[in-house]
Amino acid sequence: MRLSEMSKEELLAFKNDVQKEYDSFKAQGLALNMARGKPAAEQLDITEGLLTAVAKSEDCFDSDGTDCRNYGGLDGLPSAKKLFAPMLGVDVNELIVCGNSSLNLMYDAIAKFMLFGVDKESKPWKDCGKLKWLCPVPGYDRHFLVTQTFGFEMINIPMDEKGPDMDMIEKLVAEDESIKGVWCVPMYSNPTGITFSDEVVRRFAALKPKAQDFRIFWDNAYCVHHLTDTPDRLLNLLDECKKAGCPERVLMFASTSKVSYAGAGVAVMAGSAKNMEYIKSMLTVQTIGYDKINQLRHVKFYKDFEGLTAHMEKHKAIIAPRFSAVLDALDSEIAPLDIAKWSKPNGGYFISFDAMAGTAKRIVALCKEAGVVLTGAGATYPYGIDPEDKNIRIAPTYPSVEELKLAVKLFTIAVKLASAEKLLGVQR
């Protein structure tokens, strides 16, 4: 029965029952974490071979003779470029292979654009007065924190199952020169799990921004992270930008943080050859080079892009059941009550849960009180402010399936309790 169709008495009875369930859960003293998109230990275990992929001094040489133990190689090993270029669908001269963090690459790119401009001809953003940034929501909290830190006014852009609201983006960027960029997680979006439609990608390429130094930060973090045998596909924005005559508009990012090791992987950045030359001209001031031995480990472990995608099948086998455990519980416990909506993604690391407006904070607090940590309510919005207080990001990968079943059971109880409270007008 739909919760909204219950009489007050039915609702009160429902709430009392749920409260009892909640209290008994709380008594169990759980300590589980569904807050971050962290790989499970089983996922990390399948990468064990990476550790000894470069085991001897004589293994430390790239195919071109580069001694990876020594200085040099600013923009990445040639063999690593060959491995990762197909991941983003670019040529090797449109890619640089860097350190362990794509977030760091995005932060650094914005820091450089702030201080030096997006190219040799443009004014540094720091000298452009008021700065604004478009933030499709719900989105990735660490993206938002970067642009917040650099002082951008962040503008929420609603997302649907095809991507961000392009009507809104087209209008805003055409009118406002202070809008310098947009965050995108175009495939298996964090957290909604959707993949941008071909039309959305083409409309990004066709934008007519008033700011000539407008840049699309295309964080393709989940490009090989499929959960089903019918994966989504994403149009290549760099290709589309070339066709549209604006190849410099997009900067693409990815990493192996959820392919090999989170924190000990390899991050890459891609874009037009001109953009990459400019980035390299700045990078050479910043560092002599990134960790080439770790790049070489990845090359030797995965061999080629086919090897890497085969490895992703193993990840899928480990995490797909975790997603199912959450989705099954939501389907059986929450769907009949008609008090929430949630995503059923074909890939990525998250399930996006939209509760009744005004209940997200309460649900997260109830879970926390009973020992299950979720991503903070509001975190998926700029400044941590979800205007409707309804979105919750569920990260099902880290706990075991057994733990997850417990955690999601508690979650459904919290959702029921918060929803009943809301409908009953309980003041908290």
Add this chain to the structure above:
Amino acid sequence: MRLSEMSKEELLAFKNDVQKEYDSFKAQGLALNMARGKPAAEQLDITEGLLTAVAKSEDCFDSDGTDCRNYGGLDGLPSAKKLFAPMLGVDVNELIVCGNSSLNLMYDAIAKFMLFGVDKESKPWKDCGKLKWLCPVPGYDRHFLVTQTFGFEMINIPMDEKGPDMDMIEKLVAEDESIKGVWCVPMYSNPTGITFSDEVVRRFAALKPKAQDFRIFWDNAYCVHHLTDTPDRLLNLLDECKKAGCPERVLMFASTSKVSYAGAGVAVMAGSAKNMEYIKSMLTVQTIGYDKINQLRHVKFYKDFEGLTAHMEKHKAIIAPRFSAVLDALDSEIAPLDIAKWSKPNGGYFISFDAMAGTAKRIVALCKEAGVVLTGAGATYPYGIDPEDKNIRIAPTYPSVEELKLAVKLFTIAVKLASAEKLLGVQR
């Protein structure tokens, strides 16, 4: 016989003889490189055990239980802090352990100070108008390139065997609020090889800068890189700054680039606990964490700071003969002619060679023409401009001793030839 005491005829005959030697060297078609302070292959080989120090999934856990394969650990593994804190003589809460490049840490620190200020109370340097930076010379070209890129006017500060000219520094910083910092390689300085005297260190701590946000960038790159059994010792600037009541004045940097692997090592940053807290508050926006597995490799390979210093003895055994090969040749070939001065360092990676004024560029060009690449003349000065055109940085570590003997022989010939030309007033 001193070259300056030769008659014109003697000089001409000398020059002709040297020219013949040069021409026969040139005919050999050498291809050697003494340009950069790169470790030799033999040095890299002694670190082989690092590659498999973490070989299995179960090896990936730090002593506190941290799974180094997963996210987290922004400021470095506890065990890595314990390993590296004695290297800079600081407490573990005064140190963060980061990625593979200390240059990157210095660049990032300045970028952050530009955009956000040196602490929560200070104005971002970008909003401070004209910016200046003190550069003890000769110094490290990559330092100078960083401050040049950020738009600082760089001021040359002469160095002697005790360190930079502190009279000059004291006067300048007391008068000029636009001076925001100074580069220092305080131990086995790049390239002069000297170590700052206790008095110099104390005077750095006792500075009364007009700019409250003046910072000393203390790049202790060679702190464990001794070449003799009677190593230099360096007073700890952080300790001295604490005594002087200005613990926030110094930021210290070091790395294992020339301890383990150049490019696949670990870099560290140290300073007052307050400074480190501030840096961490900014780092958390930039990255989720550095490569903890590589940090753990270092911990397992070196065990403790004693293990690390024992490892440095092996480096010494490999590179000390290279320094001797260069110094012996200079002593026998150049000293009697009294046309140059050079350093005889107790550690570090360089020999600093002061030729006759106006001949450095010519010497480097002559060497290059005959197949030996040296650091570009002028590189040891800001903007690449050596006002007297006399300093040349010799980096003897990378070639083998045999190659080095050839290369330095050519170098002495080039010095002789350029000096004779100079004295004869040959126009080039």
